[in-house]
Amino acid sequence: MAVIDIRNLEVGFDTPEGKVQAVNGINLSVDRGECIGIVGESGSGKSQTFMAAMGLLARNGTARGEILFQGEQILGLGSRALNRIRGNAMSMIFQDPMTALTPHLRIGDQLTEVLTTHKGLGKRAAAARAVAMLEQVRIPEPARRMRQYPHELSGGMRQRVMIAMALLCEPELLIADEPTTALDVTVQAQVLSLMRDLKDRLNTALVLITHDLGVVAGLADRVMVMYAGLVVEEGPVETIFTDPRHPYTQGLLNSMPRIDRAGEERLTAIPGQPPNLQRLPSGCAFRPRCAYAFERCEQERPELEDIAPGRRKACHRERLEAVS
Ligand SMILES: Nc1ncnc2c1ncn2[C@@H]1O[C@H](COP(=O)(O)OP(=O)(O)O)[C@@H](O)[C@H]1O
Ligand code: SF4
Ligand SMILES: [Mg+2]
Structure with a gap:
């Protein structure tokens, strides 16, 4: 099918x-x-x-x-x-990363929310998995990125965060x-x-x-x-x-x-x-x-x-x- x-x-x-x-x-x-x-x-x-x-x-x-x-x-x-x-x-990566990212939420909260709502993970497990995914999309210093807001990242980084989110x-x-x-x-x-x-x-x-x-x-x-x-x-x-x-x-x-x-x-x-x-x-x-x-x-x-x-x-x- x-x-x-x-x-x-x-x-x-x-x-x-x-x-x-x-x-x-x-x-x-x-x-x-x-x-x-x-x-x-x-x-x-x-x-x-x-x-x-x-x-x-x-x-x-x-x-x-x-x-x-x-x-x-x-x-x-x-x-x-x-x-x-x-x-x-079913996930979609949009042309403009800001369509998918919420401006006033930290990257880490946005990424872990995907896992806590859809996969039933606890907060800590979700955070660990989010950091691992940021690494997979080759974002340097992923732990620090988790605490940042979308506007603190470059366009390329935001795009990768969105890809990470879509794939999580x-x-x-x-x-x-x-x-x-x-x-x-x-x-x-x-x-x-x-x-x-x-x-x-x-x-x-x-x-x-x-x-x-x-x-x-x-x-x-x-x-x-x-x-x-x-x-x-x-x-x-x-x-x-x-x-x-x-x-x-x-x-x-x-x-x-x-x-x-x-x-x-x-x-x-x-x-x-x-x-x-x-x-x-x-x-x-x-x-x-x-x-x-x-x-x-x-x-x-x-x-x-x-x-x-x-x-x-x-x-x-x-x-x-x-x-x-
Ligand atoms: N909300 C809307 N109201 C009227 N026309 C729209 C709306 N959204 C998209 N369109 C029209 O639909 C057409 C196809 O759009 P789209 O699928 O976004 O094109 P593409 O992704 O190939 O660039 C465009 O000509 C656009 O003007
Ligand atoms: S206009 Fe051109 S593309 Fe369209 S049917 Fe005729 S030959 Fe084919
Ligand atoms: Mg288009």
Whole structure:
């Protein structure tokens, strides 16, 4: 059984200007010990997909579809039932560490609370385990850090505290939303290797949300590329890098620096802007930015279809050869 199984998920927001459809029918499942990378530019619906799973949508948001966590439908559960799962069997690392940390509580109290509420540990045992976890996330002087407040730590340290907190309960599913975006390159690599360690050691199912394909390269098994609330391509991580089949995936790759291609080609940004979700173009949402667009793309929205074992894409073009 998959740890999480998301079926036909739709997330919409009511706004004064009308409905914003942020997630438009997503299917996704993640097994134990598997890491799936979710990539796409800002605004493509990555975070809201998992905010819906956590039951943390903004008040103006509604979700439809199914979200099965270890076989149990959790979409629409009340906060009391969700609190049994959240921060326990299912944890999320948010893009901004301050979302997860309470400013007026010492680091130690926040970390141990996770263990006393969810794991029934006594205070002393919880503190010992928290210090050990801070060590595991390579925070120097963990005992001293326990007595500090979030604002006394650097951004990188706070991020690691949040990672420590998310992992303390040894969740079945860890959702990491842009976990390294705010960190410098060295700390970034350190945090990613930590997440890899923990996935391998505890067999945690991992969802890695990022706008940066470089981040998924070393960690994800499978990659799902999102655009305008839709999945446009999906496949094993190697194929996404060596043989992208969707023009958007290709665009993301061409705009990203790659060590294996240093000096070979210039970086090219994807032309245009991410779409306005309230005014999506007819047919394929990527059409205004796509060098391969043809008539059919204007008339018909491409469905996500199997193109090879384990690979799917939503594009009317079978092959992406140069267009003259
Ligand atoms: N509370 C909200 N009200 C209206 N629109 C929202 C709200 N929250 C998110 N959105 C919209 O949902 C879209 C997808 O957001 P998100 O999932 O956060 O994107 P990503 O994580 O891929 O950058 C964005 O265009 C955003 O404007
Ligand atoms: S369906 Fe058409 S517009 Fe959309 S990505 Fe494919 S070729 Fe481009
Ligand atoms: Mg996001």
